[in-house]
Amino acid sequence: xxxxxxxxxxxxxxxxxxxxxxxxxxxxxxxxxxxxxxxxxxxxxxxxxxxxxxxxxxxxxxxxxxxxxxxxxxxxxxxxxxxxxxxxxxxxxxxxxxxxxxxxxxxxxxxxxxxxxxxxxxxxxxxxxxxxxxxxxxxxxxxxxxxxxxxxxxxxxxxxxxxxxxxxxxxxxxxxxxxxxxxxxxxxxxxxxxxxxxxxxxxxxxxxxxxxxxxxxxxxx
Amino acid sequence: xxxxxxxxxxxxxxxxxxxxxxxxxxxxxxxxxxxxxxxxxxxxxxxxxxxxxxxxxxxxxxxxxxxxxxxxxxxxxxxxxxxxxxxxxxxxxxxxxxxxxxxxxxxxxxxxxxxxxxxxxxxxxxxxxxxxxxxxxxxxxxxxxxxxxxxxxxxxxxxxxxxxxxxxxxxxxxxxxxxxxxxxxxxxxxxxxxxxxxxxxxxxxxxxxxxxxxxxxxxxx
Numbered sequence: 001x002x003x004x005x006x007x008x009x010x011x012x013x014x015x016x017x018x019x020x021x022x023x024x025x026x027x028x029x030x031x032x033x034x035x036x037x038x039x040x041x042x043x044x045x046x047x048x049x050x051x052x053x054x055x056x057x058x059x060x061x062x063x064x065x066x067x068x069x070x071x072x073x074x075x076x077x078x079x080x081x082x083x084x085x086x087x088x089x090x091x092x093x094x095x096x097x098x099x100x101x102x103x104x105x106x107x108x109x110x111x112x113x114x115x116x117x118x119x120x121x122x123x124x125x126x127x128x129x130x131x132x133x134x135x136x137x138x139x140x141x142x143x144x145x146x147x148x149x150x151x152x153x154x155x156x157x158x159x160x161x162x163x164x165x166x167x168x169x170x171x172x173x174x175x176x177x178x179x180x181x182x183x184x185x186x187x188x189x190x191x192x193x194x195x196x197x198x199x200x201x202x203x204x205x206x207x208x209x210x211x212x213x214x215x216x217x218x219x220x221x
Numbered sequence: 222x223x224x225x226x227x228x229x230x231x232x233x234x235x236x237x238x239x240x241x242x243x244x245x246x247x248x249x250x251x252x253x254x255x256x257x258x259x260x261x262x263x264x265x266x267x268x269x270x271x272x273x274x275x276x277x278x279x280x281x282x283x284x285x286x287x288x289x290x291x292x293x294x295x296x297x298x299x300x301x302x303x304x305x306x307x308x309x310x311x312x313x314x315x316x317x318x319x320x321x322x323x324x325x326x327x328x329x330x331x332x333x334x335x336x337x338x339x340x341x342x343x344x345x346x347x348x349x350x351x352x353x354x355x356x357x358x359x360x361x362x363x364x365x366x367x368x369x370x371x372x373x374x375x376x377x378x379x380x381x382x383x384x385x386x387x388x389x390x391x392x393x394x395x396x397x398x399x400x401x402x403x404x405x406x407x408x409x410x411x412x413x414x415x416x417x418x419x420x421x422x423x424x425x426x427x428x429x430x431x432x433x434x435x436x437x438x439x440x441x442x
Contacts, residue, residue: 046363047321058306064285065312072305084293085279091286100268142267 005032005041005052008205009114009174011106012063012098013051014167019067019160020053021198023074027053029201035119064094067160079160090154093146093161097168101139106168108132109177114210136172140182147185158193166193170202176213180221195219226253226262226273229426230335230395232327233284233319234272235388240288240381241274242419244295248274250422256340285315288381300381311375314367314382318389322360327389329353330398335431357393361403368406379414387414391423397434401442416440 004020004027006013020027032041034050045052045061053060060066071080081087109132112124143165146153154161169190172178180187193199203217215221225241225248227234241248253262255271266273266282274281281287292301302308330353333345364386367374375382390411393399401408414420424438436442 047317060309060313062313062316065309065316068312069305069309072308084290087293088281088286088290091289092281092283095283095286096268 002027002056003030003054004028005030005034005044005054006050007032007034008207009110009171009210010050011102011164011167011171012049014170014202015098015160015163016051016053016063016066016070017201018163018167018198019070019079021201022077022079022163022196023070025070025074035115064098067094067163071160079158079163081155081157081159086155086157086159090159090161093154094164097161097164101165101168104135105132105139106171108135110171110175113175113177114207117209118207133177136177137179137182140179140186143186143189144183147189152189162189162193166190166199170194170199174205174207174212174216175210176215191219191221194221223248223277224251224275225249226251226255226265226275227271228253228255229428230331230392230431231271232323232385232388232392233270235391235423236319236381236384237272237274237284237287237291238422239384239388239419240291240300242422243298243300243384243417244291246291246295256336285319288315288384292381300379300384302376302378302380307376307378307380311380311382314375315385318382318385322386322389325356326353326360327392329356331392331396334396334398335428338430339428354398357398358400358403361400361407364407364410365404368410373410383410383414387411387420391415391420395426395428395433395437396431397436412440412442415442 002025004013004016006017006029008031032050032052034041034048037048042048044059047061049061051061051063051066053066060069067079071078081090108128112128112132116122116124143153150156152158152162153165169178180190194203206212223246225234225237227238227250229252253271253273255262255269258269263269265280268282270282272282272284272287274287281290292299302311329349333349333353337343337345364374371377373379373383374386390399401411415424427433
């Protein structure tokens with residue numbers, strides 16, 4: 001049985017979960033409190049991070065390397081665009097969300113509001129929370145600009161770029177930090193992704209100490 | 222004419238420069254002091270970082286997305302391994318160097334010793350410098366472990382993983398922060414890369430205020 005070591009509110013794990021589910025690859029989800037640095041877990045991934053995917057006798061780390069591997073080894077349905085230019089744009093956007101959005105928004109909001117409590121590293125830093133709340137607006141505006149020209153973030157086809165973005169936004173939505181009224185096109189785009197069967201497991205996530213808000217799993221949010 | 226907006230001591234730019242040179246794609250190098258946030262430059266890349274590659278009428282950002290594009294659109298010589306498993310390992314290692322090595326070593330040493338001076342953001346923080354000097358040892362040991370089993374970092378073929386690693390190490394070598402005596406296999410591996418024609422432009426780099434040390438461009442270091 002394939003196994004994914006993950007943490008429910010990790011956008012990097014969610015990106016991989018979406019990709020696996022879209023390709024109908026079954027995995028057992030194993031929750032890993034990776035910051036506790038369990039020696040067994042560190043043996044599986046010396047980088048000490050989730051996700052870690054065990055498929056057969058292979059153990060793989062790094063969400064982007066895993067998603068590219070899944071495209072390579074399980075190409076249907078394709079989550080990579082068909083042209084080199086399309087694939088470039090997709091990879092640029094995956095990096096945009098996983099690097100820039102993550103640093104400017106996710107770590108500032110999730111990191112302060114959730115991970116400090118879960119990891120026991122003190123109270124949220126309100127300067128970071130404010131900076132994250134401000135930065136998410138610009139990112140939603142950037143997505144609006146992209147989606148005004150395209151059906152999906154990287155082009156006319158759903159791709160890993162959409163999954164990367166939805167992975168971050170869905171984590172933030174779990175703590176009610178996304179203002180869906182800011183952009184109709186972004187809300188419509190998220191509604192399309194949210195209603196996919198691949199999204200169900202993410203909508204079922206529950207984190208102790210952080211009850212799921214009512215709108216989170218509602219397809220008519 | 223293709224144009225690469227870069228900064229000489231940026232490992233991300235060096236990775237792209239190596240890839241372009243190995244594929245014999247000529248580019249004009251344009252030095253970009255990206256932290257000064259010139260509006261023209263921000264228009265080319267809203268993420269505000271180098272490298273930015275202009276090829277024909279396309280402008281591309283993000284070093285990994287650019288390198289993957291070059292493999293896609295200019296596949297010869299291949300810097301991607303031939304199998305999905307090989308490509309996974311290569312991508313894992315590129316992320317290892319560009320994320321983990323960068324955070325633990327490059328930003329701690331280059332960031333403090335060079336960029337603070339160049340950007341005018343104060344004196345080096347000695348705690349960071351010490352942490353970086355300690356972390357590079359573990360990373361060289363990890364490379365030794367890999368190279369004891371393989372000719373190149375990701376397998377039997379030179380790949381983008383080697384270029385990512387060499388890009389970081391060559392920047393650190395410019396400020397004499399690599400102890401080549403720590404590992405013979407790592408030194409041999411670096412000597413092989415360093416002697417490639419693709420490396421010449423990197424060995425010719427000069428940064429005002431930081432004279433090139435004698436061993437830096439010496440193939441017999």
